[in-house]
Amino acid sequence: MLFLYCVLLVCCLVMLIAGILEQRRHFANLDHIPHRVLVNGIRGKSSITRLCAGALRGGGLTTVAKTTGTAARFIHPDATEEPVYRKFGIANVVEQIGIVRRAAAYRPHALVMECMAVMPALQEINQSKLIQSTIGVLCNVREDHVAEMGPTLDDIARSLSRSMPHDGICVTAEKERFDVLQEEADARNCRLVYADPDTVSDEELRGFSWFTFKENVAIALTVAELLGVDRETALQGMYDAPPDPGVLSVERYLAPGGKRLRFANVFAANDPESTLMNINQLLDLGAVDRPLNVVINCRPDRVERNGQMGSIIPELRPDRVFVIGHPARSAIDAIPAEWRDRAVDLGGDHRDGEEFVHELLGHLDASSSLVAIGNIHGQGEVLLEHLAELPADETDEADGPAAAAPAAPDPYAGAPYENDPYENDPYENDPYENDAYENAPHQDAAYADAGYEGGGGYENAGYESAPYQNAAPQAGDPYAAGPYADPYAQVPYPAGLYQDGSHPDGPSPQGAVGIEAATPVPAWPQPQPQVRPFPGQGHQHRQNPGEPR
Known part of the structure; x- marks a missing residue:
């Protein structure tokens, strides 16, 4: 021993x-x-x-x-x-x-x-x-x-x-x-x-x-x-830089029966807030459109998350909700009663992939969008594998009766300007191109208190809640009466962009407000950086960003 x-x-x-x-x-x-x-x-x-x-x-x-x-x-x-x-x-x-x-x-x-x-x-x-x-x-x-x-x-x-x-x-x-x-x-x-x-x-x-x-x-x-x-x-x-394999993406497929499908893989955003933010961005940009269908993939070790995905269905307002994986009831029971009749249970995690994908595609309209949420593992991977086998839809979406609100090849290339006469380049013929304020857009005192300090409401890439949407038009503005007024033309830089009030395009009218610029790590390299402040005011070492100095 x-x-x-x-x-x-x-x-x-x-x-x-x-x-x-x-x-x-x-x-x-x-x-x-x-x-x-x-x-x-x-x-x-x-x-x-x-x-x-x-x-x-x-x-x-x-x-x-x-x-x-x-x-x-x-x-x-x-x-x-x-x-x-x-x-x-x-x-x-x-x-x-x-x-x-x-x-x-x-x-x-x-x-x-x-x-x-x-x-x-x-x-x-x-x-x-x-x-x-x-x-x-x-x-x-x-x-x-x-x-x-x-x-x-x-x-x-x-x-x-x-x-x-x-x-x-x-x-x-x-x-x-x-x-x-x-x-x-x-x-x-x-x-x-x-x-x-x-x-x-x-x-x-x-x-x-x-x-x-x-x-x-x-x-x-x-x-x-x-x-x-x-x-x-x-x-x-x-x-x-190459994107991550799990990055938010939208693919266009031709499904059996000549159906046209736009599919968004939103599996990576597997919490409710991120899921809603991703899908709303896709809708705002026109990358997906209605009729909108949602597929929820359930996992037995993520029952709470399955229910979270079901609970956000009223905010997505889909035509149908397809539930795959196991246990499907954990997501269906969390869907509010008035929306539950739109749920389609496609079976548990042992159902043949080709069988449930065929049934899912059979429920879709001639032209529709499908977003996948929840978690990718299990039946989610099977779904992606079978959809990838469908032929790509390379046709012009403007052709044929099934076309519906086409997305531009580049999802950011002007989707909000659906009928804008400047669709291909919204600034090409901008009458303000040589505006006297081009190099100093905020020096005019008339704009100093215009209420733009918050920096605009474009944080989630949508425009419906933009604070400038109903702003009073400026005198002489040729776009004042037009529904497609340039949403960026009057959005100035947030106040106090740099600590000393400087800015490449001229001084900020609000002065130097914000979190103190961080000193770069001295080992590498110079010059010293300029750091953006917390929105509003306050010193970076304050306990409350909203507390005045």
Whole structure:
């Protein structure tokens, strides 16, 4: 027995020594990477990771990235990528050690990592032991993973904050829980920087060949500024970056019987708020249209989420709701009674894929749209596989009686201007092209108190709630009486865009208001960046962003 104890003791000592040596090697690898960006949040982490990496690559920085979402990828400095190998297909935060080792071999300027931990304790370990980020990103706080992070949004915000770097910088686009994040940042001596989505124009958003959100772009631009990459260069780098496999996409298919189908894969947005935001954006842009059909994929280990997807059906107002996977009743029972007769149960998770897809397509009209929500795993993957086998619809949607509100090839290329005479280029013949205010649009005192400080209501890429929609027309405005007045013509830059009140196009009329500009990490490179403020007023170290100085 004494011999066994000795063997056990020796083995423990060997493991302890090996662990210490591995930790020292890991920390040495981290030291070879000057800037480390850790992306955390509930939705959009993979897309933000790719956008940040693309922006930094565009600025000439050698950048390595790693995503974890729909398909984990290791992204090399030349933007090529490969799947992350996992033993037995099981994800584990320890794999970050190997990623850092591979990244350090490139001697990069920056490493952008997506946080793969859900448990709050693991999120803290991921930051303090595995990545030790110099810049943290906390993209948003949404209702998800409540069993691990807490039942309320404040609890989730505090859990996510455990990935904030101590004595570092954290960038966020979260507005509703900013106060909670500020408290957590102050406790870690972390400088919290707000990335304002309103600073991203619709014109800049149209440069992407895939769907993304202003919040994601604003975060990536802020990170790029912190590392000395100018806005135009960063945007071009993001345009060139390959999208994530789980990115929001719309495909057009020809279904049996000559039916024309526009299909939107919204599986990646698997919480109610993100799902609604994605679908509303697609509707606003004309990428999908009505009649709208919804398919909910259910999973036995996500019963609560199945019910959440069913509960938002009245807000989507679909013609039909197809339920696949198991247990289907968890989603159908959550649909309000007045909408439940539109639900079609296509069977459990053991039903043949070809059979339930054929039945689903049989319920559709001659021309319709279908959005898939819930979770991709299980029958969702089967659905995507069978739809991908359908022939692509490459015909002009303007032909034939089945055509309905065609979407432009580029989903951002002017969908809101359905009957606009300037549809192909809404600014081509703009009578204000040589306007005297072109280079100083806000110097006229008449506009100083015009109420535009909020930056407009285009945050979700829709126009129906835009605060300028019913604004009194300006004298002499040739578009004043027209229903398609240029929605961007009178939207000025938000007040206090830069701390000193400066702006490339002239001074801001509201003066210098906002969160103090964050100092870039001194190790790389100059010049010092300019950081966008929290909307409204207040110092970045205040406890309440809405509290006046």
